[in-house]
């Protein structure tokens with residue numbers, strides 16, 4: 001029986017102990033340079049890159065012709081000896097003995113200095129770029145870190161439907177869809193369902209897509225984003241803030257350590273992440289608008305948020321918003337009935353990254369709130385029920401995963417943090 005070829009990851013062959021040994025790798029052509037008697041092919045796979053050299057005198061006629069023919073982004077397999085070479089981009093060179101073209105690429109449309117708009121058009125190809133690869137590796141580590149954080153604290157991961165019959169975060173950003181012969185909406189948040197599930201599981205979380213029909217074109221809004229949400233029975237407002245800051249610090253440290261190489265290559269200094277610690281700053285809405293020289297009722301812009309957090313110099317919870325500015329389910333502050341026990345966490349360079357609150361637990365209060373927000377009682381009948389069967393104080397928050405990735409990678413635009421962004425003017429590829 002023919003022995004299977006053992007292909008190694010490129011990062012695994014960048015190894016001094018393999019000096020002079022023959023290895024097999026596969027990957028894609030990242031760069032290529034032809035000389036008269038030699039062709040240099042830089043090959044990439046998901047783990048790293050390596051320079052391969054094909055010498056006319058050392059290979060068969062077929063291999064030499066293929067080396068001349070192979071184009072950028074072609075897929076190939078290579079066999080050759082490993083040699084340490086300080087001049088090579090990753091310190092080692094593969095001296096090719098055999099080369100097989102697996103998929104010969106047509107002329108690759110992505111070259112240097114292309115517009116952001118063009119790169120979004122060819123997103124399916126741009127995903128292979130070094131920058132996108134690194135960001136997606138960091139993104140994956142963020143999901144990993146969130147799951148780890150909750151597993152260590154005995155939380156349960158639970159899911160909710162994506163089709164919903166009513167809004168949770170206000171009607172202006174609802175996506176309406178045809179649902180058989182009725183109208184339905186794509187979910188804006190897992191929260192209302194989570195509030196039902198805490199009566200069984202008490203400590204729960206999820207990471208799932210949320211949909212917002214955002215009409216604004218900003219650098220931090222998507223129409224479909226990944227929403228990490230948490231809901232906890234018996235949790236106070238102060239404990240909610242402590243929990244959130246612990247999570248952010250945990251994720252920052254985890255990613256800074258696990259993705260040190262990726263962040264360095266992205267030009268992100270990990271010092272800020274590694275030095276991040278609790279507690280974060282806290283500022284009431286009233287104080288924030290005073291600082292900004294605005295009147296009560298003023299809705300902070302993205303820019304205001306970034307300015308505030310830059311002034312404070314570390315993440316800051318903006319709390320105690322006017323009731324009418326926020327969602328119907330938020331608990332009124334017993335000490336000041338005009339404001340709610342809600343907090344948005346502002347992160348440097350990004351602005352709002354989480355939004356959370358204590359929830360109304362009293363049935364009558366919730367009914368009054370629905371009236372105040374001009375919402376139909378019938379639409380929230382099952383949600384109202386939750387206050388009638390052993391209601392408890394509870395709190396939770398939602399975090400935009402892409403916004404967190406923006407901060408971790410210092411991405412300029414939220415589109416740079418998700419493989420296939422969806423926004424008002426972007427539905428393809």
Ligand code: 4AD
Nearest residue numbers: 189191212221222225229353354355396397398400
């Ligand atoms: O503040 P939001 O709307 O809160 C909720 O949906 C609550 N139900 C969450 C909860 O308490 N369980 O959204 C939470 C976070 C925001 O802070 C922001 O980071 C992110 O979700 N977010 C978006 N991210 C990208 N694109 C958008 N269009 C976003 N809208 C909200």
